[in-house]
Amino acid sequence: METNSSGGGSSSGSLGSSSTMILHNAVIVTMDKESRVFRNGGVFVVQDRIKAIGQSADILQQFSQMADQIIDLQSQILLPGFVNTHVHTSQQLAKGIADDVDLMTWLHDRIWPYESNMTEEDSYISTLLCGIELIHSGVTCFAEAGGQHVSEMAKAVELLGLRACLVQSTMDCGEGLPASWAVRTTDDCIQSQKELYAKHHHAADGRIRIWFGIRQIMNATDRLLLETRDMAREFKTGIHMHVAEIPYENQVVMDTRKVDHGTVTFLDKIEFLQNNLLSAHTVWVNHTEIGLLSRAGVKVSHCPASAMRMLGFAPIKEMLHADICVSLGTDGAPSNNRMSIVDEMYLASLINKGREVFANGTTDPAALPAETVLRMATINGAKSVLWDNDIGSLEAGKKADMVVVDPFSWPMVPVHDRITSLVYCMRTENVVSVMCNGQWVMKNKKILTVDEGIMAIFLKNNNNKLTNTPLNNTMIAKLEPGSYVVKMVKICCIGAGYVGGPTMAVIALKCPSIEVAVVDISVPRINAWNSDQLPIYEPGLEEVVKQCRGKNLFFSTDVEKHVREANIVFVSVNTPTKTQGLGAGKAADLTYWESAARMIADVSKSDKIVVEKSTVPVKTAEAIEKILMHNSRGINFQILSNPEFLAEGTAINDLFKPDRVLIGGRETPEGMKAIKALKDVYAHWVPEDRILCTNLWSAEVSKLAANAFLAQRISSVNAMSALCEATGADVSQVSHAIGFDSRIGPKFLNASVGFGGSCFQKDILNLVYICECNGLPEVANYWKQVIKVNDYQKTRFVNRVVSSMFNTVSGKKIAILGFAFKKDTGDTRETPAIDVCKGLMGDKARLSIYDPQVPQEHIQRDLQMNKFDWDHPIHLQPTSPSTINQVIVASDAYEATKDSHGVCILTEWDEFKNLDYQKIYNNMQKPAFVFDGRNILDVEKLRKIGFIVYSIGKPLDKWLKDMPAVA
Numbered sequence: 001m002e003t004n005s006s007g008g009g010s011s012s013g014s015l016g017s018s019s020t021m022i023l024h025n026a027v028i029v030t031m032d033k034e035s036r037v038f039r040n041g042g043v044f045v046v047q048d049r050i051k052a053i054g055q056s057a058d059i060l061q062q063f064s065q066m067a068d069q070i071i072d073l074q075s076q077i078l079l080p081g082f083v084n085t086h087v088h089t090s091q092q093l094a095k096g097i098a099d100d101v102d103l104m105t106w107l108h109d110r111i112w113p114y115e116s117n118m119t120e121e122d123s124y125i126s127t128l129l130c131g132i133e134l135i136h137s138g139v140t141c142f143a144e145a146g147g148q149h150v151s152e153m154a155k156a157v158e159l160l161g162l163r164a165c166l167v168q169s170t171m172d173c174g175e176g177l178p179a180s181w182a183v184r185t186t187d188d189c190i191q192s193q194k195e196l197y198a199k200h201h202h203a204a205d206g207r208i209r210i211w212f213g214i215r216q217i218m219n220a221t222d223r224l225l226l227e228t229r230d231m232a233r234e235f236k237t238g239i240h241m242h243v244a245e246i247p248y249e250n251q252v253v254m255d256t257r258k259v260d261h262g263t264v265t266f267l268d269k270i271e272f273l274q275n276n277l278l279s280a281h282t283v284w285v286n287h288t289e290i291g292l293l294s295r296a297g298v299k300v301s302h303c304p305a306s307a308m309r310m311l312g313f314a315p316i317k318e319m320l321h322a323d324i325c326v327s328l329g330t331d332g333a334p335s336n337n338r339m340s341i342v343d344e345m346y347l348a349s350l351i352n353k354g355r356e357v358f359a360n361g362t363t364d365p366a367a368l369p370a371e372t373v374l375r376m377a378t379i380n381g382a383k384s385v386l387w388d389n390d391i392g393s394l395e396a397g398k399k400a401d402m403v404v405v406d407p408f409s410w411p412m413v414p415v416h417d418r419i420t421s422l423v424y425c426m427r428t429e430n431v432v433s434v435m436c437n438g439q440w441v442m443k444n445k446k447i448l449t450v451d452e453g454i455m456a457i458f459l460k461n462n463n464n465k466l467t468n469t470p471l472n473n474t475m476i477a478k479l480e481p482g483s484y485v486v487k488m489v490k491i492c493c494i495g496a497g498y499v500g501g502p503t504m505a506v507i508a509l510k511c512p513s514i515e516v517a518v519v520d521i522s523v524p525r526i527n528a529w530n531s532d533q534l535p536i537y538e539p540g541l542e543e544v545v546k547q548c549r550g551k552n553l554f555f556s557t558d559v560e561k562h563v564r565e566a567n568i569v570f571v572s573v574n575t576p577t578k579t580q581g582l583g584a585g586k587a588a589d590l591t592y593w594e595s596a597a598r599m600i601a602d603v604s605k606s607d608k609i610v611v612e613k614s615t616v617p618v619k620t621a622e623a624i625e626k627i628l629m630h631n632s633r634g635i636n637f638q639i640l641s642n643p644e645f646l647a648e649g650t651a652i653n654d655l656f657k658p659d660r661v662l663i664g665g666r667e668t669p670e671g672m673k674a675i676k677a678l679k680d681v682y683a684h685w686v687p688e689d690r691i692l693c694t695n696l697w698s699a700e701v702s703k704l705a706a707n708a709f710l711a712q713r714i715s716s717v718n719a720m721s722a723l724c725e726a727t728g729a730d731v732s733q734v735s736h737a738i739g740f741d742s743r744i745g746p747k748f749l750n751a752s753v754g755f756g757g758s759c760f761q762k763d764i765l766n767l768v769y770i771c772e773c774n775g776l777p778e779v780a781n782y783w784k785q786v787i788k789v790n791d792y793q794k795t796r797f798v799n800r801v802v803s804s805m806f807n808t809v810s811g812k813k814i815a816i817l818g819f820a821f822k823k824d825t826g827d828t829r830e831t832p833a834i835d836v837c838k839g840l841m842g843d844k845a846r847l848s849i850y851d852p853q854v855p856q857e858h859i860q861r862d863l864q865m866n867k868f869d870w871d872h873p874i875h876l877q878p879t880s881p882s883t884i885n886q887v888i889v890a891s892d893a894y895e896a897t898k899d900s901h902g903v904c905i906l907t908e909w910d911e912f913k914n915l916d917y918q919k920i921y922n923n924m925q926k927p928a929f930v931f932d933g934r935n936i937l938d939v940e941k942l943r944k945i946g947f948i949v950y951s952i953g954k955p956l957d958k959w960l961k962d963m964p965a966v967a
């Protein structure tokens, strides 16, 4: 404890923390009613309050005996702590993300996406960082303008040791709101603020007060306004609101709320104006409205830097003349970049002098004199935050919120007039020590409450992890886990199908800071995505969706809105095979893609990256680019090809750990930037060396080539299966043997009844067509053969069934186990089961079908649909009013097989391996046949039971050998 002599020997470098303390030998600028200045003044502080203030000699004489500590301020200036009456602490981490843009872009495209993505941790760190900057500029009290995660903000304020009026960002309506905000109702807004009030009002030794917020009139219903007004009255607290910021706001109010001028006129009309309203900015007000504000005792926060950046000249001189209490605010970091109230004082004075020329045609250097500005930053600030009983001036009985300014460094020396020097010369660096509530929060430029060193290391480390990439109008901050800076990317995916749904769900899961909206024209499909019964079955999908839905993953039919708001638009719509006209039966039908592209061009108001997710013919990107460019109205679109390689049934695993992600784009600087932006999204979880970047055409061809190669492998092994059956070889042994060759590899070598799914056939047909169009008939024929073998395999299977059963299945009951095109999916598109069933029905069989994931109506629909109709959006597919009499759908395998003559295994569901085949056999007609189209059953075991078994590509049963040839 320092107990220096009353002669004042201690240096300012030895400030300490005591419950009683004298600060003396200071120039004290009190900002009290008489504007007293003590040239050699002293204060006696007891705990959190100023006990006495006066001449140094008097204070020392009277209180030295009682003081734990006596500090000689060596002629430095002692001021009341500054009050910053409008600051967004949540926005500190967004410094620099919205420079040089208009207010609506600033708000809708930059700040809201940023804020709506903030985590609690982000808010905490952001407030700490903002607080550090505020303290360095001498702020001891601030009014939060409306931010995210108020509880975290309060935690930071408590740690910083500052005084604050905290407000939650509150909006219950309006254009352009991020989806997670748009769902908030008026009741939610009111309720959450009441809860915050109950939790934090008067917290941190009374340093925290909770106010109520209205973000701005365009995002507030009348009910919210009125209930906020009444609630603030009842709770005896203030309301913080952005008011009359831009002419557009006034125009919207005039148009929608039927008043003859802007926001202030309307607020007066509904009796919202009252003396606890802190009206931020208040730039676009006319003479009458100034009168209304004055009469109601409304306080105005003038934020000169941000006004000059985006809003305009506020009539501050006129407001002051009308006796309105005007104070100063910095606004948030993205509207100002400097969180220094010292800078704001300087700017306020200059801007309002400069405005005189603009407003009255002549200069007026006396407009906003230095003392007025200093009042705005101190006592007016205190009045604005309804705390002037305690702070804003240095007076006995008030709280010890004080700032020590060193006037002896270069910016301020020589000091002729202390007041003007404080406003016109002082820089933030002149603020050396800050006390709030009787506690030093900064001494000799070192903040005591938060470790600045650790914060600096933290930021440096995170900065190193940042690679800021300008993404058209938005900055994407790519960061490693653990960083607190948030991204502001909005993704929209058109098409909520097997690809769009799971892909976007995984992006949302892996990138919590990205907002993902999946949109579709099909209302039932979107409803299902929003329900407990997802429209598609994929192992693991439900868990992923449940974790993100409503947080950063949204399913919606409001296609245009989400496309308009997105930075990146994925297109994952159907690309079926054409059924009519040029290229019918082969070429891809791009109707849905084209209409999506035209819609994107129509609704876009900002630059976008458009990503081909659907499988498309090569050169589609060029066509889409043309559509977008010719309809763009100056908007820049970058097209990327990002084909999806997921396999249904293992989609979530494939998306979590993809073999590779392929991104193709234009090889221009803009194209490369777009590739980088998409790469940054995947880089959240995919190792960099697995993200392959190519030109557009390579990416498009690669997808078709990959599917063609995969399908070709199946057709190759299936072709071998026919030869095995003819020769007595076993296709499983052959596959095993050739799979050992490392050049061939063991995967995808299972013989079966044929490949299915929405892609293989369609993509190969498409490839064939492209080859033909490019004058490559030999190449086209080569790939055509892959489909022919697939069709042959299905026909061969049907023939085997029929010929085995005495060459007729007419009237016989055949059980079909499995209808999906593969296990672990409910997808039946192009499933071989359709062709097999149709083949058997052609021979008048009665079918009893069971599949664990395919409902009855799908089976009935699929068996009646024309080829290729299936790949159109569900609502455009022909409905099937009738049911096929030959088909019944069973609820389990035992029901399906009861009384049947034969069983066909058409999908490799695991449950079919473990059925009680003895029981099945007992309940079947004899001789009982099993036709294993997937080679999953133990043939020998079944034969022992008594079954006659056909298993693709395996040595034939004696019974079958005697039957006629089937190929």
Ligand SMILES: NC(=O)c1ccc[n+]([C@@H]2O[C@H](COP(=O)([O-])OP(=O)(O)OC[C@H]3O[C@@H](n4cnc5c(N)ncnc54)[C@H](O)[C@@H]3O)[C@@H](O)[C@H]2O)c1
Pocket (backbone or CB within 6 Å): 494, 495, 496, 497, 498, 499, 500, 519, 520, 521, 522, 525, 559, 572, 573, 574, 575, 592, 593, 595, 596, 613, 614, 615, 616, 644, 645, 646, 647, 648, 758, 759, 871, 872, 873, 874
């Ligand atoms: N299913 C797969 O395994 C897979 C794998 C890789 C690639 N692909 C390709 O991805 C694309 C989509 O396949 P999918 O299986 O998801 O198809 P899908 O039929 O399941 O989904 C497509 C969705 O797009 C919607 N849609 C169509 N036009 C629209 C429009 N203008 N606006 C909004 N929504 C629209 C449809 O209503 C449908 O819900 C296809 O090109 C396909 O070839 C599929």
